Amino acid sequence: MTENGVVLGAREIFKSFGQVEALRGASFEVRRGEVVALVGDNGAGKSTLIKILSGTLHPDAGEIHFEGRPVTIGSPTVARGMGLETVYQDLALAPELDPAANLFLGRELVRPFPLGLFGFLDKPAMRRSAAEAFSKLGVRIPSVTAPVANLSGGQLQGVAVGRAVNWASKVLFMDEPTAALGVVQAQHVLELVRSVRDSGISVVFISHNLPQVFGVADRIEVLRLGRRVARFRASEATMDDVVAAMTGSVEQVDGTENGQGSR
Amino acid sequence: MSELEQAAATQGAPPAEARRLPRTVRWLLEAQTAWIFLALLGMIGVFAFLKPAEFATVDNFRNMAVDASSLLVIAVGMTFVIITGGIDLSVGAVLVFASIVAGKAMEAQGGNGYGTVLLGLAVALVAGLGWGLVNGIVITRSRVTPLIVTLGTLGMAEGAGLLITDVNIRSVPLKLTDSIGIGRLWGQIPYLVVIAAFVTVVAAIALALTRFGRYTYAVGSNAEAARRVGVKTEQHLIKVYAISGMLAGLAGFLSLARFSTTTIGGHSTDNLQAIAAVVIGGTSLFGGIGTIVGSVVGVFIPVVLQNGFIILSVQPYWQEVAVGAVLIAAVYLDQLKRRARAHG
Numbered sequence: 001m002t003e004n005g006v007v008l009g010a011r012e013i014f015k016s017f018g019q020v021e022a023l024r025g026a027s028f029e030v031r032r033g034e035v036v037a038l039v040g041d042n043g044a045g046k047s048t049l050i051k052i053l054s055g056t057l058h059p060d061a062g063e064i065h066f067e068g069r070p071v072t073i074g075s076p077t078v079a080r081g082m083g084l085e086t087v088y089q090d091l092a093l094a095p096e097l098d099p100a101a102n103l104f105l106g107r108e109l110v111r112p113f114p115l116g117l118f119g120f121l122d123k124p125a126m127r128r129s130a131a132e133a134f135s136k137l138g139v140r141i142p143s144v145t146a147p148v149a150n151l152s153g154g155q156l157q158g159v160a161v162g163r164a165v166n167w168a169s170k171v172l173f174m175d176e177p178t179a180a181l182g183v184v185q186a187q188h189v190l191e192l193v194r195s196v197r198d199s200g201i202s203v204v205f206i207s208h209n210l211p212q213v214f215g216v217a218d219r220i221e222v223l224r225l226g227r228r229v230a231r232f233r234a235s236e237a238t239m240d241d242v243v244a245a246m247t248g249s250v251e252q253v254d255g256t257e258n259g260q261g262s263r
Numbered sequence: 264m265s266e267l268e269q270a271a272a273t274q275g276a277p278p279a280e281a282r283r284l285p286r287t288v289r290w291l292l293e294a295q296t297a298w299i300f301l302a303l304l305g306m307i308g309v310f311a312f313l314k315p316a317e318f319a320t321v322d323n324f325r326n327m328a329v330d331a332s333s334l335l336v337i338a339v340g341m342t343f344v345i346i347t348g349g350i351d352l353s354v355g356a357v358l359v360f361a362s363i364v365a366g367k368a369m370e371a372q373g374g375n376g377y378g379t380v381l382l383g384l385a386v387a388l389v390a391g392l393g394w395g396l397v398n399g400i401v402i403t404r405s406r407v408t409p410l411i412v413t414l415g416t417l418g419m420a421e422g423a424g425l426l427i428t429d430v431n432i433r434s435v436p437l438k439l440t441d442s443i444g445i446g447r448l449w450g451q452i453p454y455l456v457v458i459a460a461f462v463t464v465v466a467a468i469a470l471a472l473t474r475f476g477r478y479t480y481a482v483g484s485n486a487e488a489a490r491r492v493g494v495k496t497e498q499h500l501i502k503v504y505a506i507s508g509m510l511a512g513l514a515g516f517l518s519l520a521r522f523s524t525t526t527i528g529g530h531s532t533d534n535l536q537a538i539a540a541v542v543i544g545g546t547s548l549f550g551g552i553g554t555i556v557g558s559v560v561g562v563f564i565p566v567v568l569q570n571g572f573i574i575l576s577v578q579p580y581w582q583e584v585a586v587g588a589v590l591i592a593a594v595y596l597d598q599l600k601r602r603a604r605a606h607g
Contacts, residue, residue, distance in 0.1 A: 056491075077493040092491050094484035096551030097477075105481055106492030108474050119474035 005031040007202050008171050013062030022048040024226035035203045037213040040223035041246050046206050050173050054086040055079035083169030089176050091160040095149035100130035103163045133166045154185030165196050173204045190216045210239050296545040296557040303560050310571035317574045331566045332459035336514040339466045340507030341537045342558045348483040348550025349409035354511040355533030356420035361390040361515030362525045363424040366432035380439045384516050391512015394420050399501030435523045444520035467555035483550025539590045547597050
């Protein structure tokens with residue numbers, strides 16, 4: 001699968017919660033250096049699929065491939081070890097900690113031997129490299145040492161995205177990253193998505209906002225009722241095509257090669 | 264997230280009503296620890312001015328430091344617990360339990376040497392650690408709130424102690440009383456104070472400068488976020504409650520040394536005193552915020568007030584009234600601060 005440039009792929013994924021079948025044979029692919037939008041109506045299974053790919057949930061059945069090899073993503077820690085990072089809808093920031101502490105949470109730098117043995121933090125190094133990371137991404141925050149609780153919504157988003165981007169080496173998942181933002185802030189996040197893609201990291205972008213999807217995505221994959229029902233190249237599709245696929249009035253044959261269905 | 268926090272979140276004023284506070288007000292709120300410290304200095308100043316000969320003496324300050332030492336040790340552990348968003352009501356009962364088993368162990372061992380004293384110390388620490396582990400494990404496994412679990416172990420530790428003996432043990436080795444109990448470093452600083460200060464400094468460093476401290480704040484700030492980035496939040500909570508228990512055990516040993524007897528009936532409000540001290544010192548009951556320095560100040564405020572009132576021949580019970588009012592004010596300020604932040 002690597003020959004198609006597929007970094008991460010899911011095949012025929014099934015996942016039920018009690019009586020509810022969230023995923024019924026869903027497939028999904030992320031290729032190297034692209035922004036792929038995962039769209040679908042509420043309850044289509046987008047978040048469930050992302051949670052499976054980022055190690056938070058485990059599939060009942062189905063295969064996941066990473067760089068051509070079948071893998072089991074047993075936990076978020078495993079996913080992060082593979083270079084897969086997630087920006088959660090709730091951002092998952094610790095409000096009382098500062099941006100640098102949030103960026104390094106779970107990956108703190110410690111001072112050299114012998115203080116490091118006791119877990120003494122290298123705060124200056126973390127601050128420096130956090131400030132660098134945020135400025136490289138164009139995330140403007142007033143201070144890397146004030147609690148993130150004091151930041152605005154857009155700045156919080158910037159910290160969460162900045163953290164994920166800083167550690168992602170292969171794929172960045174973003175679950176509705178612009179849902180809570182104003183127009184200007186949303187535009188900024190979209191710019192961020194593009195610059196991440198240009199640095200060679202693939203981005204999976206979940207959104208309900210089709211204009212945004214068309215503004216940023218290279219490809220679009222559509223989930224409906226727990227299955228992939230269509231794939232489009234953003235440059236060759238219209239919003240009507242995508243809406244038709246989302247609502248079920250048109251259906252491609254799943255797994256069609258080259259992402260182009262019976263259009 | 265603790266039940267306290269959830270309860271507070273639902274009972275507190277609706278955030279929509281909160282308005283943005285002026286910058287100066289917010290700065291005053293942020294600097295709570297500094298204000299509390301100034302308040303403590305103010306009290307000392309007033310008492311020293313009114314009764315210089317009685318209050319402002321080395322002996323009196325030494326007495327106050329000794330009075331504060333055992334509570335300080337407990338409050339240090341409590342600071343970690345409250346920063347995680349939890350609470351530990353069992354500390355006073357664990358203190359009594361630890362002093363009973365340590366007293367019994369030293370009695371059984373007999374003798375009057377440092378060996379017996381060290382045995383007592385080890386038994387007290389292990390007993391406290393044991394109860395702390397029970398707290399931590401039950402809280403993380405059962406997901407019953409810390410308030411209820413530690414209320415349960417409060418009863419269990421107290422009952423278990425009284426099952427061993429319901430009369431105070433008086434045969435504490437003289438060596439213990441002479442050395443730790445009334446001994447002084449360089450003839451000046453009581454060993455009780457030295458030990459409490461050492462514990463406090465180590466804890467302050469661990470909280471402010473190490474990964475352990477960072478995770479303590481992170482768990483209290485957003486446990487789910489910490490979990491998602493791979494922090495072993497449950498293990499961390501168990502460690503924090505274990506530390507609180509072990510420090511309560513140490514306090515039990517110190518109390519044994521100071522009074523040369525178990526003080527079975529004397530610790531029923533230690534838990535509330537420690538919580539009040541920690542909260543007055545600026546640690547947030549909602550978790551994620553707090554310092555050891557603040558707790559030190561919070562421990563000394565009631566001690567200084569009580570001492571000063573006695574010297575001024577004011578009924579010392581006023582101290583409890585005053586501390587209760589300050590406690591409510593501290594939590595109110597904390598809530599204001601959070602609302603200000605949510606809309607900053």
